[in-house]
Amino acid sequence: MTRRISYLALAALSFLAVARLIDRLGPHPQDEVGHKLRYFEEHRDAFDLLAVGSSRTFAGVIPELLDAELKARGTPLSSVNLAMNAMHTHEADALIRRVLAMEPARLRWVLIELDHWTGVIHPGKELQPRTFLWHDSRTTLAAMRSTVLYYRPPDRRAKLLLSHLRHLGGEVTALGRGPQTVRHLWHGGETPAYPAYLRHDRGYNEPGWRIHEENFALGCGAAAGEDQLAFYRKRIERLNRKKDAAADLEGYDVRALRNQIEALRRAGVVPIYLVLPRTKATPDFLLLEQQGILEHLLAFNDPEAYPALYDLEQRHDCEHLNRRGAEVLSTLIAERLAPLVALSGSP
């Protein structure tokens, strides 16, 4: 019996050793988030500020413009946009930790899109390498905790928890990483070219002009055939009504947020939380700032305070800005950021 147990242990050890070796020898995943990680790793000492978040940030923050505006205000910084479509809070958190592990010499500021921590996995990204990538043991445990406490609807929690465990298993076992590791080694470590938004725009992605009004508001739940613009305007009215509503933090995973802030502070990096000009009211986010849980919050989901960001001419759709809107937003961020940077004496 002892011999069988020791053989089992040997098999498990050699299994893990080979899996880790494949992971170590292989390149970053050849997908959207992998490209950004690789890009940052190759330029890790070039940036003072990075932006992280979902497609709203991906399409909303123009590093080149942000840098120019900050320089014009006497606080020059070099920034990069590591946001990606469908990047939820736990994935963003895992990305930030990987970035910090690279020990970037200049990094002092991180713009993080603030959202709820629910452990959700985007349905379209379940089988993508990036989802396995963020399921390291630490992030998986945190995501599972958020799922148990905050994910809605409750009857789907078990399925999501199993999904987290499957992804953790896939990450630990380097599932599917063999072919790209072989290709990577065969080509002497060569990696494919970066996509255009990394080659030219330091991670910013221009979503394209709004094609036509019929599909404008489909992103926020309007039915096809419904009057899209009327739907959008109703969303704005509701946002104006609810933005200052009374709120509590019962549905918010404050512990996860505190852990993130602490990790950044330990690394000497200042987190600045961002609420993009979305059509959803987030009074609980304002409460996080009021209660001192987070120090810096730039909330732009206020049509009355920032009408330009909700003007149709600046929007790609219900949730995203177009290039013109991103220019307005990046300028506004620079306006709010410059005093903070000046006060800190950075970069």
Next chain:
Amino acid sequence: MLFTQPIFLGFFVVVFAVAWLVRHNTGRKLWLLAASYVFYAGWDWRFLSLIAISTLVDYLAGLAVERTEEAGRRRAWLILSLAANLGILGFFKYYNFFIDSAAALLRPLGLEAGDRALEIVLPVGISFFTFQSLSYTFDIYRRRLKPIRSFLDFALFVAFFPQLVAGPIVRAAHFLPQLARLPQRSAVDVRGCLTLFLLGFIKKSCIADNVSPIVDPVFADPGAHTALAVWIAVLFYAVQIYCDFSGYTDMAIATAGLLGYELGPNFNFPYLASSLTEFWRRWHISLSSWLRDYLYIPLGGNRGSRLFTYRNLMLTMLLGGLWHGAAWTFVVWGGLHGAVLVVHREWKRRVQLPSWGVAGRLIGTVATFYFVCFAWIFFRAQSFGDAATLVKGYLLLQDNGPKTLDPALLAAFGALAIVHALYRRGWPQRLVSGLPGWAFATGYGAAAALALSFVPLRAAPFIYFQF
């Protein structure tokens, strides 16, 4: 629940542990039966009723056939068993096929059949467990087997989870005696079973699933691909279907072996066959022997004239094709094999050629493989139109479109063929059995990790699950 899913690992560890802890044969069999029903219920619990019906009918029919000597009554009980099993199979698998075919026949006559199609869910494994259960009653009717008194044993024979959903189709005479005694731990070749399971996993998840993205686009749109692309895709489909199906079988045999039961081989390096007759002795052995024993021989086999024999051979292959799927392309696939088998038999009868030794065998192997790949076109194609386009490309008669595949893929094909041939010579098996325990454990862990790293994130479904 698939053998390649992590949940199966958890399921099997529990089943295995309890099965070997229970040292009472009846208790062990009850546990395995419960586990088998849980395994099947994981697909769709409603279809457990079909397994239950098939089990009950054949158990009772077997006892009833044995109890009477009157030929008419014996036949009646056999017909009941046939009706129950083939009725279940016919309804769930072939109802819409027959309705659509009848409508297609009536349409040229100006008669409309109306929309009588039903939305029928095909129960997983139905073609396998109905045939398996049916063979029991047949063997009793032919006085080759005594009926089993133990309902538990028979129920486990029908529902045993390693072979329940995709075979091998196990014979009662082979399996039931194994249930009569408690398996001994010392008799289990653990190392061999574990190696076989890993090999099956590699075949299915690393080879078949990685080949699928090469094959699928060509078969989905053959008109857009060059003749070279079609040729490569057909070759790789041959690899895919073999690795998919034999991989699953390997895992099934290994799983049963770890529980102390032997299922029998289902594949014997079929692509090394030097004739089509030999191919059918090596491919899906459990089905081809089933068709031989319960269809070809009852039809008359080769006990009549030549034409009579050829008729029986064609009927068997046509129905064998239909067994694979409710579509005329499968029937044509079976018919092609039947036609070539007939031609081969007639050729051997008429032409007495001297043996060409190794060269002759090589020519035969290449020719057989070429034909088998040709026939796979009809097996895989979505329609006869697609099949025709693919055939033109495969026979290099026509370049259909601009999309092509990298000829370097043929190097991968070549490598697989070499490994296949080496395995046929048994060297990996000898290597594994000669290793000290610690070396086997270390190597196995490393090989498993390597295999998992080659599993694509998006796995293809098992091809034979649709049958």
